[in-house]
Amino acid sequence: MTTPSATQYPQMNQPILGIPKENREGETRVAMTPDSLKKIVKKGFRIRMERGAGITAGYPDADFAFDGVELVDAVTALGAEVVIKINRPTVEELAKMKKGSLLICMLEPFAQDGFIEKLAQAGINAMGMELIPRTSRAQSMDVLSSQANIAGYRAVLEAATRYPRFFPMMMTSAGSAKPARVVVLGAGVAGLQAIGTARRLGCQVEAYDVRAEVKEQILSLGAKFIELDVGEEGTGAGGYAKELSEAAKLRQQQALTERLKKADVIITTANIPGRKAPILVTEEAVKGMRAGSVIVDMAAPTGGNCPLTEAGKTVVKHGVTLIGATNFPTMMPSDSSSFFGRNVFNLLGLMLDDKKPSILTLNLDDDIIAASLATLDGQVRFNRK
Numbered sequence: 001m002t003t004p005s006a007t008q009y010p011q012m013n014q015p016i017l018g019i020p021k022e023n024r025e026g027e028t029r030v031a032m033t034p035d036s037l038k039k040i041v042k043k044g045f046r047i048r049m050e051r052g053a054g055i056t057a058g059y060p061d062a063d064f065a066f067d068g069v070e071l072v073d074a075v076t077a078l079g080a081e082v083v084i085k086i087n088r089p090t091v092e093e094l095a096k097m098k099k100g101s102l103l104i105c106m107l108e109p110f111a112q113d114g115f116i117e118k119l120a121q122a123g124i125n126a127m128g129m130e131l132i133p134r135t136s137r138a139q140s141m142d143v144l145s146s147q148a149n150i151a152g153y154r155a156v157l158e159a160a161t162r163y164p165r166f167f168p169m170m171m172t173s174a175g176s177a178k179p180a181r182v183v184v185l186g187a188g189v190a191g192l193q194a195i196g197t198a199r200r201l202g203c204q205v206e207a208y209d210v211r212a213e214v215k216e217q218i219l220s221l222g223a224k225f226i227e228l229d230v231g232e233e234g235t236g237a238g239g240y241a242k243e244l245s246e247a248a249k250l251r252q253q254q255a256l257t258e259r260l261k262k263a264d265v266i267i268t269t270a271n272i273p274g275r276k277a278p279i280l281v282t283e284e285a286v287k288g289m290r291a292g293s294v295i296v297d298m299a300a301p302t303g304g305n306c307p308l309t310e311a312g313k314t315v316v317k318h319g320v321t322l323i324g325a326t327n328f329p330t331m332m333p334s335d336s337s338s339f340f341g342r343n344v345f346n347l348l349g350l351m352l353d354d355k356k357p358s359i360l361t362l363n364l365d366d367d368i369i370a371a372s373l374a375t376l377d378g379q380v381r382f383n384r385k
């Protein structure tokens, strides 16, 4: 990366883009798929793709056999000037990356493990896809949304396969079945998709969010809105929820417990960025649910919305199946990779200038680039607060 003068932005001239194979356990996605790569190649860029990188996502090497893409080994892909990954690199991968290269991936910036500092020390300029602001202009680059959408859909399907009864109402010659009563807690991106999916499967759906402004979206999907007075405003900065006081948390848990006992399926997604997930489904609520009911705790990676959830596992407690899966997008790797790749392509578009083909410019006056660039020229730019 060159910074010609203090008034100009860092630029890369005809950088080669490397796409390594993901090697985190359980990861099935690949950062770029043929559809987005073809568009990048049309812009004049050359790609070094690690052999076999797309196989688990349903894209064999043959799908990448077009001009502009070279199939290489891991060291060569990681040694490219721009490295695009799903997950942040391991320390071993980092050692293979070039000083001054640009890394684009999910950086997990809130994990306080010194990794961002290591990137800066290694002279890697790192962009965190999760740091992209949640604004209308950035929507097409928002991996949190694209992956949460897939997760919300898949969570309902997982619940349906574990639930020992029908989801829709059924009338057969052998008798009829009532529709499943589904409660969705947290109506952000994943929650709204879960509501829509459960409705399409014929369930009766109720949903709750501490941000009162989502009521209309819940109603527009054909679900009922659960009104609770917790005595406090739940909306925080940037359209996210804020953490409630201890008294309000208790009021919320007590008010929800009686309602949740009547649910057949709970899909819970409540999160507060950078914090432990709030407890919404108490053990008492689980005990009150009828045997065979299912809870999908999509907040499992941040501690869970139910204290009985075990992250990464499916367990049965008090006769209720608790799904603590933390990897829903990896269960649908073809679409989740394709969406991720399109998000990255749209981000790269911000760095391109049609008048200067093949030059990537980090315009630090662009709020999306400025916010997502966690390290630059050996310095950490990301502030955890």
Ligand SMILES: NC(=O)c1ccc[n+]([C@@H]2O[C@H](COP(=O)([O-])OP(=O)(O)OC[C@H]3O[C@@H](n4cnc5c(N)ncnc54)[C@H](O)[C@@H]3O)[C@@H](O)[C@H]2O)c1
Binding pocket: 133, 134, 135, 136, 137, 138, 139, 142, 144, 145, 148, 185, 186, 187, 188, 189, 190, 191, 208, 209, 210, 211, 238, 239, 240, 241, 242, 244, 269, 270, 271, 272, 273, 278, 280
């Ligand atoms: N580009 C954009 O404009 C854009 C894109 C995506 C999301 N957004 C907005 O960002 C916000 C967060 O979306 P997300 O899906 O990433 O959210 P998230 O994953 O951080 O949280 C999921 C949901 O849990 C809710 N929640 C938190 N604490 C709760 C509690 N105690 N009780 C009940 N619900 C609780 C939140 O309000 C949120 O709706 C939303 O307002 C969404 O509309 C904007």
